[in-house]
Amino acid sequence: MSTDTLAQLTSDLTTAMKARDADRVSVLRQVIGAVRAEAKAGTVEKELTEEDVLKVLTREVKKRRDSAQIYTDAGAPERAELEAREADAIETYLPARLSQDELTALVQQVVTDLGASSIRDMGAVMKEATARAAGAADGKALSALVRAALQG
Numbered sequence: 001m002s003t004d005t006l007a008q009l010t011s012d013l014t015t016a017m018k019a020r021d022a023d024r025v026s027v028l029r030q031v032i033g034a035v036r037a038e039a040k041a042g043t044v045e046k047e048l049t050e051e052d053v054l055k056v057l058t059r060e061v062k063k064r065r066d067s068a069q070i071y072t073d074a075g076a077p078e079r080a081e082l083e084a085r086e087a088d089a090i091e092t093y094l095p096a097r098l099s100q101d102e103l104t105a106l107v108q109q110v111v112t113d114l115g116a117s118s119i120r121d122m123g124a125v126m127k128e129a130t131a132r133a134a135g136a137a138d139g140k141a142l143s144a145l146v147r148a149a150l151q152g
Helices: 004-018 021-039 049-073 075-092 100-114 119-133 139-151
Strands: none
Touching: 004 119, 021 049, 021 075, 049 075, 049 119, 049 139, 100 139, 119 139
């Protein structure tokens, strides 16, 4: 189950432990645990690809961003800040996000390549656009752009 990102996470955990950085140790342990849980999900433990690991990290960032928003709405700014810091720390292991212009160009290219012409093609366009973005795009933003491209 050794991918580049997982190896980096493990190495950074050791470094953080030696530096006695409790916050970083905590978030890295949580993320490594989530990756290992993903590998063990199901009836047979599976070998995770780099893409699988990045999907887990993306999911962990999203969870923390959502939690931060909930804490903010509930009037608990300290907890919201902690969740946001954890999300930021995990995000450093993900590929750089595509800009809005790059996302728009990617969606237009996929629509053209697939010959998509109506909202009925949204599933196929989303599947291809998500694959091409390879974790470098937010699903909601991508979905909004695909919908706009197919309706416009």
